[in-house]
Amino acid sequence: MTLTALAERPSPRKPITADQLDLKLPDELIVAGVERIRECIQCGTCTASCPSGRRTAYRTRLLMRKTLLGLKDDLLKSLDLWLCTTCYTCYERCPRKISTVDTIITLRNMASAKGFMIPRHKEISKQLIEKGHLVPINEANIKRRAELGLSELPPTVHSHPEALNEVKKLLQLTGFTKLVEG
Amino acid sequence: MSTLRYAFFLGCIMPNRYPGLESSIRRVFKELGIELVDMKGASCCPAPGVARSFSFDAWLTLAARNLSIAEEMGLDVVTGCNGCYATLREVSHEYHAKERIREKVNSYLSQIGRSFNGKIQAKHVLEVLYFDIGVENLKKFIKKQLNLRAVVHYGCHLIKPSNKRPWMESVERPRFFDELVEVTGAKSVDVKDKYMCCGAGGGVRSGVIDVALDITREKIENAYASKADCIVNACSFCHLQFDLGQVEINKARNTSYSMPIIYYTQLLGLAMGFSPKELGLHQNFISVEPLLKKIGTA
Ligand code: SF4
Ligand code: SF4
Numbered sequence: 001m002t003l004t005a006l007a008e009r010p011s012p013r014k015p016i017t018a019d020q021l022d023l024k025l026p027d028e029l030i031v032a033g034v035e036r037i038r039e040c041i042q043c044g045t046c047t048a049s050c051p052s053g054r055r056t057a058y059r060t061r062l063l064m065r066k067t068l069l070g071l072k073d074d075l076l077k078s079l080d081l082w083l084c085t086t087c088y089t090c091y092e093r094c095p096r097k098i099s100t101v102d103t104i105i106t107l108r109n110m111a112s113a114k115g116f117m118i119p120r121h122k123e124i125s126k127q128l129i130e131k132g133h134l135v136p137i138n139e140a141n142i143k144r145r146a147e148l149g150l151s152e153l154p155p156t157v158h159s160h161p162e163a164l165n166e167v168k169k170l171l172q173l174t175g176f177t178k179l180v181e182g
Numbered sequence: 183m184s185t186l187r188y189a190f191f192l193g194c195i196m197p198n199r200y201p202g203l204e205s206s207i208r209r210v211f212k213e214l215g216i217e218l219v220d221m222k223g224a225s226c227c228p229a230p231g232v233a234r235s236f237s238f239d240a241w242l243t244l245a246a247r248n249l250s251i252a253e254e255m256g257l258d259v260v261t262g263c264n265g266c267y268a269t270l271r272e273v274s275h276e277y278h279a280k281e282r283i284r285e286k287v288n289s290y291l292s293q294i295g296r297s298f299n300g301k302i303q304a305k306h307v308l309e310v311l312y313f314d315i316g317v318e319n320l321k322k323f324i325k326k327q328l329n330l331r332a333v334v335h336y337g338c339h340l341i342k343p344s345n346k347r348p349w350m351e352s353v354e355r356p357r358f359f360d361e362l363v364e365v366t367g368a369k370s371v372d373v374k375d376k377y378m379c380c381g382a383g384g385g386v387r388s389g390v391i392d393v394a395l396d397i398t399r400e401k402i403e404n405a406y407a408s409k410a411d412c413i414v415n416a417c418s419f420c421h422l423q424f425d426l427g428q429v430e431i432n433k434a435r436n437t438s439y440s441m442p443i444i445y446y447t448q449l450l451g452l453a454m455g456f457s458p459k460e461l462g463l464h465q466n467f468i469s470v471e472p473l474l475k476k477i478g479t480a
Contacts, residue, residue: 051397052386052393056393083390083393085379085383085384088338088339088342088343089378089379091342092342092343092354109235109236109238112236112237118385120389121389132225132226133194133198135199135226136194137198141197141198144201144462145201147465148202148204148462149205150197150201150204150208154198154204155192155223158197159223160223163223163224166247167225170290170294173293174239174243174290176236176240179237
């Protein structure tokens, strides 16, 4: 699944047609907890605060506008959705107190459910499923731990196989495993 | 005074990539009389950027499982990673705020024979040092004043979202971490975009690394412009992004950045008289020798 830059699609020169709009999208976000989403006044404070937007074509305000318009397909397929570092600067500064980050997280959940995930994100998620750690231990760090007088394996799931089974079961029950492994 | 005891939540990056940070927290806390008890069988928090972005339910449930381990121990949790802090705190918040979240969490957890009842809190290492010990008290443990110029990097999730954080300070210009750093004798320097993100969060490091590293590059440039000797951080992920990140930037852009990166309890540990080795400072990718030379510990 290839993701494309949000700013490129649809072309600003092409008119948006009704069939591109999913008018239920704002309500889906409200149900997910972004109660104030319709309060957005498109002031652009979010964009002006954004460390990612400072160096890419990603625009938080544009994402908010597209969400309110219901350009769901376009949003979920866009790579720009994945450029937010969740730094919460826009969230803190939004004059309408809109949960911008929760908007982004909710859209990302929708995108993931449809299979729009960055391949590298799937890879690291597999580590979580197999090892219970997104970043598991390796040989070099077993040595580094020993050098510091720490246990070679940390006292986490790495040292407790029965605990790892609990994690695996929860990842299955919540649908995470299916999401990643298909 | 009753002794301070916490369940120590490690996460992934601290124990599995930068064990020096773990070592420094364990040693410094012991010296301060804070007991850390291991959380047997804890997992990834899981990360608030990546895991939460893919599946809110998986993120919520795994975090609640981690919290349930500490609850079983009857202890509040302490973590030294801003990402873990964000996850554990936000999940506690969700749990207390919403009935449907409580039901969801426990319907999943009951299937592995666990439950979470929201009886414990998650705190950050800095929170314990700042509120439980206090800046004035910390001064009594300082054996050596560090003559350093430091960029103090808070990291986003230490302070934001501010309505779910304990600091009671302006989120635009907080001071508590600067105060903690200045206890060691180091000077917290003025620096452009001091409170800007390290670049790693939200799955950007794993997903679109060029963007993550470009944010990091800007932070490093600003640190050089402020004539700093080091960047002090309080998050294993920020630490990795600044330290390993400089190696990655140098490789990708043919630059030669070498700004020393130091985690707060490593800095405090040096001022308390621990050796750089005990604190794992030699395990950074970017050498901290210039900094050790300056303070006369090399
Ligand atoms: S800062 Fe808030 S109100 Fe302004 S454009 Fe962004 S989301 Fe809308
Ligand atoms: S939270 Fe995301 S969208 Fe908002 S300013 Fe930070 S990186 Fe940009």
